[in-house]
Amino acid sequence: MYKILEKQSLTPSIHLFKLDAPRVAAKASAGQFVIIRNGDKGERIPLTLADWDAAEGTVTVVFMEVGKTTVELATLKAGDSLSDFAGPLGLPTHIDNYGTVVCVAGGFAVATIMPIARALKQAGNRVITIMGFRSKELLFWEKEVGRWSDELVITTDDGSYGRKGLVTEPLRDLLAAPDNNISRVIAIGPTVMMKFVSKTTEPFKTRTLVSLNPVMVDGTGMCGCCRVTVDGETRFACVDGPDFDGHLVDWDELMARQKSYLAEEVKSLEQWKCQRGTCQTEGK
């Protein structure tokens, strides 16, 4: 069992757990993920690492309430435990001194860009971070990410904070600037965001790494559920990734595979709510 030592709600639907997981903490690197499971009937889901402390033996993950599993996770409190927590999985994000790097993150993935920005900064890069949210109320970790960024740009879809618009707009401005010396872009967030970040950087031929988040089961290379086509080749995001060249990813295929269980996800959540007496169809 993996005890939750600390829980924070970063926004009403985005939560942070700091867990006791010394094995994972001892080996964790930026860009890696864990597979977690909550209880005997739970599914295995991947969560990218938001932070870790090897000395303390703790690992921090951040998740957003989307389906049954994450909604149920959000009901856990400090002192509760997760039944399973396996990792660190996947290959670490490759860190080097590239010069100037732009980190782009959207939504709850802002938590997972933090360790990447930190590692890049510590490796001597000039780090520009763009983080996008739907609205001001959903913003979190401005300070935490800002600490490792030479420049921090925040966008909101509704203009309630920072620049109004999508993350691709300030990114395009940076790339189009006459003094552009950006050597790579690293993006993590919703698939559609990573797709459009890649489309934005493509004409500038700026190397762009994306951290893919396909559906996974085992997360160790056994099932192939997370396979993605990259440069015409089938790769497993869990063991060959999760980072890939965004210009070479077959985005439409990835998005279709991510939608494989939409109907089941709705059903699962609805049934869970009904069991707790909070469902829509209750009493009908």
Next chain:
Amino acid sequence: MAKLNLNRIEMPRQDPLERGRNFEEVALGYTPEMAAEEASRCLNCPKRFCVSGCPVNVDIPEFIVALKENDLPKAAEILKRKNALPGICGRVCPQESQCESQCIMNRQGAPVAIGRLERYVADWERENPSGKPAEIVPSTGKKVAVVGTGPAGLTCAAELAMLGHKVDMFEALHVAGGVLMYGIPEFRLPKEIVQGEVKYVESLGVTLELNAVVGKIDSVDELLAAGYDAVFLGTGAGLPMFLGVPGENLSGVYSANEFLTRVNLMKAYLFPEYDTPVQVGRKVAVIGGGNVAMDAARCALRLGAEVSVIYRRSREEMPARHEEVENAEEEGIKFRLLTNPTGFTGDEKLQLKSMQCVEMELGEPDASGRRRPIVKPGSDFSLDVDVAVIALGTTPNPLIAQTTVGLETNKRGTVVADEATGKTKKDRVWAGGDVVTGSATVISAMGAAKRAAADMDRFLRS
């Protein structure tokens, strides 16, 4: 003395139509009367041909004699002396090509149903535990890490523990058992039986650490540096192979590993009670002709689909056990033999809709000795399918090899190890089972693990 029955006693099975709609065990096991009658067919030959056919050399005539004498505790003890997992082996061993193929009764009729008797004794013992602890030799003070808890890892751990060594097992998944849990379906091998046998191994003093992906947490080298005197690799062959044809990554196309893991390990057949879903499909095609293909096909059928097995050679070349093919056929699974998929097509949402195939014919024998399938020109056709499961076999997961210094592997990614001893090219590291041979059987993995354990014991005591 009663006349010897030349026919074996059939084991009752669930009715095919009934069982095609549930995940309960198909074969129901012998009654005490059936077991007694089948046991009476064993001639207790002085030359123990059957034992030589068993990869772990179970003392077959001896346990059957105990059974004849109705001394079930003794029968169980004899079995467990050589085989820590009899409930599993009694169900999934290909006895027809091992112990039973050597039985003298083959000359006059049917061989003694050794596997069914083994299962009977194991099941009896599970329901009537003696509580008597297994005999364990005094502690040697040596420590061994066993990586992987499938048939090889469990066997090696049990053997070494009984020989007085301290054993820690590491399992990547959230439950021990490896392919016995994620691969073989409930209706062929109930998971309760697997867990019962895992508990037995733990009762020998073996510790089990779950969610521990060796190579991602400590590497093999780090385990050795941290105080383990030896390491056994029983990590299996978990990397699925694909066809390499267009459309293979459409939604609705599964590897057999994924399909079976969802259904067996994660219990998708109980969705939404269990969280993990699986696409049930209306028309399912399973591609391949091995036991895994049969397992996947029979799972898909039980989920409610119309299922066809697509195999590029003819029935004779099918690597699946005859019994499994028969079971599948009885349940209503169709076979499209001499057929090979050439591509998959999806709808606008990239969900699988159809599969393109060609017909094949058999040419001259190839390297495997089987007749090579050749495409029949102009035989292209299309099949309506919404789920496809690719069961073409597996190769070892490269993680351990990539993270272990000096561990030699061959071209197929399998670990190079001495066949007689399981010793790898790396100091203090042994390996056995599918990680060495590529996908094979549960019992051959157990045999390799036993040989490795014997060699490890020699090393640890020297």
